[in-house]
Amino acid sequence: MKILITGSNGFIAKNLIAELHNRKYNDLLLFNRDNDLDDLNDHCKEADFVFHLAGINRPEDESEFMEGNYGLTSLLLDRLKENDNKCPVLVTSSTQAELDNPYGKSKRAGEELLFDYGRNNDVQPIVYRLPNVFGKWCKPNYNSAIATFCHNIANGLPIKVNDPNVMLKLVYIDDVINEFVNALEGNPNTVDNYGEIATIHNVKLGRIVDLIQEFKSSRDNRLIPNMADDFTKKLYSTYLSHLDSEDFSYPLEKHEDDRGSFTEFIRTVDRGQVSVNVSKPGISKGEHWHHTKNEKFLVVSGKGVIRFRKVNSEEVIEYFVSEEKFEVIDIPVGYTHNIENLGDKDMITIMWANELFDPERPDTYYLEV
Incomplete structure (x- = not known):
C-alpha cells in the first residue's frame, strides 16, 4: 500500500510516519516544502491513500493562509483527478474552521473543496477538525x-x-495517530465525513x-x-x-553509614514509595515492626536472609533470598523483621512501602527479632 503524506516534516506527520513504520507500512510517499510539484504529481499517480497534513498557520502575511491551506489542497486534488486516482483522502483541518478569521476561513474553504471533490469523483473524503x-x-x-x-x-x-x-x-498526538491509522485501515470514527478523536481533554x-x-x-x-x-x-x-x-x-540523596546506604528513588501521591537499600557483608538491618505500614523487599544483588517474628510470639520465620532467584517478600504488619547480608559483597534490595515516610508519624517500633 502506497501512502502519500503531505507536510511530512511537520509535528503530526513525524508521529504518523513513525507509527506507520511500526505497523510495517513502509511504502511512504513524502511531500513537503523541499519538494517540487513534479514530485507531487508522481506521488498522486501511485498513492493508495492520502494524508494531507500540509498547511499554513503562522504566515508573514494573512493572504498566505488561503494560498497554503486552500491553494495546496486544490492543487493536490487536481493532481489526483488528472491521474484518475480515486483513493481516499484524509485532510487535517482545525476547529477554527468554525470561526470567521483568515485562518478559519482558509481551512473551511479547503474542507468544502474536498467535499465537492468527493461528491463529484466518487472519492471518500475524511476531514478532522483538530483542536490543540x-x-x-x-x-x-x-x-x-x-x-x-x-x-x-x-x-x-x-x-x-x-x-x-x-x-x-x-x-494527544498518540490518540490522533491511532485514529488516523484506523481511517487508513477503513475504520474511521466519522460523523458526516468529519472524523472525530475519541478522547478530548x-x-x-x-x-x-x-x-x-x-x-x-x-x-x-x-x-x-x-x-x-x-x-x-x-x-x-x-x-x-x-x-x-x-x-x-x-x-538522588544517599543516606550512608557503616552498615551501607538507603536511598529513596520514587515517591507517589497514592501508591507509596520505592527505595534502594544497600547492606554491607555481615550487616543486619531492621529490627522493627509496623501497625499499618507494609513493605515489599526484592533482593537484586547478593544474598541474605529476611527474618520475621510475630509480636508477642517467640517463633522466628526465615526466608533466604538471593540474586539467583528474584522473589518478592511481603513484610506484614505486626511482625518485627530484619534483613541480613549473608554474602561477601554488598547486598542490594529494592524496597517498596505502601505509604510515604512521615517523620511525624513513622509507624516504626524497635523490637529485636
Missing part, C-alpha cells in the same frame, strides 16, 4: 502553548500566562502550568505525578520529551 494537539516532537514557541510551556519550564526559561482560567480543548491553562511546574519539582521531591489521570500521564510524557539531552539524569 500536544505530544512529543512538537515545536515550542511556535503555535503550541503546551510545547512552549513544557520546553521553557524544563529548561528554566520564563513563561507568560495571560489568563489561567482559559479553557483549552486538547487532543478540556483543561484550564492554569492547571496545565501547575502540573508542568510539579513535574519539574519532582526531581527534587521525587514525587511522581498521578498516572491514573489520563491527561496528567500524557502531559508528563510530553514534558519529558522537552528535556535537554544533557538533563536526562538527576542525582
Whole structure:
C-alpha cells in the first residue's frame, strides 16, 4: 500500500510516519516544502491513500493562509483527478474552521473543496477538525502553548500566562495517530465525513502550568505525578520529551553509614514509595515492626536472609533470598523483621512501602527479632 503524506516534516506527520513504520507500512510517499510539484504529481499517480497534513498557520502575511491551506489542497486534488486516482483522502483541518478569521476561513474553504471533490469523483473524503494537539516532537514557541510551556519550564526559561482560567480543548498526538491509522485501515470514527478523536481533554491553562511546574519539582521531591489521570500521564510524557539531552539524569540523596546506604528513588501521591537499600557483608538491618505500614523487599544483588517474628510470639520465620532467584517478600504488619547480608559483597534490595515516610508519624517500633 502506497501512502502519500503531505507536510511530512511537520509535528503530526513525524508521529504518523513513525507509527506507520511500526505497523510495517513502509511504502511512504513524502511531500513537503523541499519538494517540487513534479514530485507531487508522481506521488498522486501511485498513492493508495492520502494524508494531507500540509498547511499554513503562522504566515508573514494573512493572504498566505488561503494560498497554503486552500491553494495546496486544490492543487493536490487536481493532481489526483488528472491521474484518475480515486483513493481516499484524509485532510487535517482545525476547529477554527468554525470561526470567521483568515485562518478559519482558509481551512473551511479547503474542507468544502474536498467535499465537492468527493461528491463529484466518487472519492471518500475524511476531514478532522483538530483542536490543540500536544505530544512529543512538537515545536515550542511556535503555535503550541503546551510545547512552549513544557520546553521553557524544563529548561528554566520564563513563561507568560495571560489568563489561567482559559479553557483549552486538547487532543494527544498518540490518540490522533491511532485514529488516523484506523481511517487508513477503513475504520474511521466519522460523523458526516468529519472524523472525530475519541478522547478530548478540556483543561484550564492554569492547571496545565501547575502540573508542568510539579513535574519539574519532582526531581527534587521525587514525587511522581498521578498516572491514573489520563491527561496528567500524557502531559508528563510530553514534558519529558522537552528535556535537554544533557538533563536526562538527576542525582538522588544517599543516606550512608557503616552498615551501607538507603536511598529513596520514587515517591507517589497514592501508591507509596520505592527505595534502594544497600547492606554491607555481615550487616543486619531492621529490627522493627509496623501497625499499618507494609513493605515489599526484592533482593537484586547478593544474598541474605529476611527474618520475621510475630509480636508477642517467640517463633522466628526465615526466608533466604538471593540474586539467583528474584522473589518478592511481603513484610506484614505486626511482625518485627530484619534483613541480613549473608554474602561477601554488598547486598542490594529494592524496597517498596505502601505509604510515604512521615517523620511525624513513622509507624516504626524497635523490637529485636
